[in-house]
Structure formats: C-alpha cells, structure tokens
Amino acid sequence: MRLVxxxxxxxxxVFAACAHTAAPKETAVLPPQAESPAAKPQLTAQPVxxxxxxxxxxxxxxxxxxxxxxxxxxxxxxGMEALRRVAVVLRKHPRVVDIEGNCDERGTEEYNxxxxxxxxxxxxxxxxxxxxxxSQLATVSYGAxxxxxxxxxxxxxxxxxxxxxxxxR
Numbered sequence: 136m137r138l139v140x141x142x143x144x145x146x147x148x149v150f151a152a153c154a155h156t157a158a159p160k161e162t163a164v165l166p167p168q169a170e171s172p173a174a175k176p177q178l179t180a181q182p183v184x185x186x187x188x189x190x191x192x193x194x195x196x197x198x199x200x201x202x203x204x205x206x207x208x209x210x211x212x213x214g215m216e217a218l219r220r221v222a223v224v225l226r227k228h229p230r231v232v233d234i235e236g237n238c239d240e241r242g243t244e245e246y247n248x249x250x251x252x253x254x255x256x257x258x259x260x261x262x263x264x265x266x267x268x269x270s271q272l273a274t275v276s277y278g279a280x281x282x283x284x285x286x287x288x289x290x291x292x293x294x295x296x297x298x299x300x301x302x303x304r
Contacts, residue, residue, distance in 0.1 A: 188228035189302070195224040196232060196300040201258055203296045205239070208253045210261055214298075218258060221300060222265035229271055231303040234258045236276040239292035244278060251276030258298045273303070 199221045201214035210218070225232065236251030236258075255274035262272055284291035 191224050192230050192302050195221045199300050201298040203254055208257045218261050222262050222267050225267045225271055231271050233301045234274045235299045237297050238279045239295040240279045247278035248276050251278045254298050
C-alpha cells in the first residue's frame with residue numbers, strides 16, 4: 136500500500152499546526168493493527184536461503200526494530216547497528232522499505248504523531264547516510280496507535296517507543 140507523498144502531508148500539517156500550541160502533526164495515520172510483542176533488537180545474523188533476495192531482506196529487517204528513549208529521536212548504538220545490516224542488504228537488493236515510527240501513550244495524539252514521524256525520519260536519514268537510495272525508503276507515523284504492549288507501565292512504554300521496518304510488496 137502506498138501513502139500520499141510525505142512532503143505534501145508535512146507541508147499541510149505543519150501549516151495547520153502553526154495556529155495551535157500543541158506540537159505539529161506531521162504525518163498520515165493508518166488504522167491500528169494487532170502486533171506481536173516487541174523484542175529487543177537481535178544483533179546476530181539471521182539464516183537465509185541462498186539466492187533469495189526477499190528472504191535476505193526479511194531477515195535483515197526482522198531484527199531491525201529500533202528503540203528510543205522517552206521523548207527522544209536520537210538513534211541508540213544497537214539501533215544503528217541493526218540499520219547498518221539493513222543498509223547492506225538494501226544496497227545489494229533494492230526494495231522499498233516502510234519505516235514506521237511509534238510512541239508510547241504519553242503525550243497528545245498530535246504530539247505523538249509528530250514524534251513518531253521524527254523517529255521514522257531519523258532512521259531514514261541514517262539509512263540514506265549509509266548509501267541506501269532515497270526511492271527505497273518510505274516513512275509513516277502511527278504515534279501511539281499501534282502499541283505492541285498495551286500495559287500502562289514503563290516496561291510497556293519502552294517496547295512501544297520504536298521504529299519498525301517492513302518490506303513493501
């Protein structure tokens with residue numbers, strides 16, 4: 136599924152947000168979907184079938200969930216390592232990857248959508264810096280709409296502050 140170009144959405148949302156005191160809303164939102172619980176990024180190589188580009192891409196992005204500190208967009212070292220593995224595969228096998236930014240439930244819906252977008256853009260910029268072609272990367276923010284852990288605890292919030300990558304079909 137393809138989304139409206141982010142530049143068009145960003146422009147309209149930033150303009151609309153200027154009249155409000157809340158943080159700007161910078162993204163389109165897709166409906167929530169059930170997710171499995173988040174796991175810490177695995178830094179071990181995933182076995183893949185030789186000569187199967189999609190399997191190699193799926194293996195790289197499966198372990199590339201990037202976690203963030205509260206109210207932050209800076210990539211952590213383990214997130215950067217996971218994204219480096221993704222970049223190697225995407226340079227070898229060009230495929231469009233969606234970077235989905237997520238937040239915990241704290242904050243307004245508008246602020247969380249903006250924060251999720253900034254998180255997705257941080258991962259996108261890092262992948263671009265690693266040589267991935269811009270046409271291979273799409274970003275979207277779900278804000279707090281897609282928690283992997285619905286509890287109202289610090290542990291749950293830690294799991295929900297994340298970027299997830301998914302290969303487009």
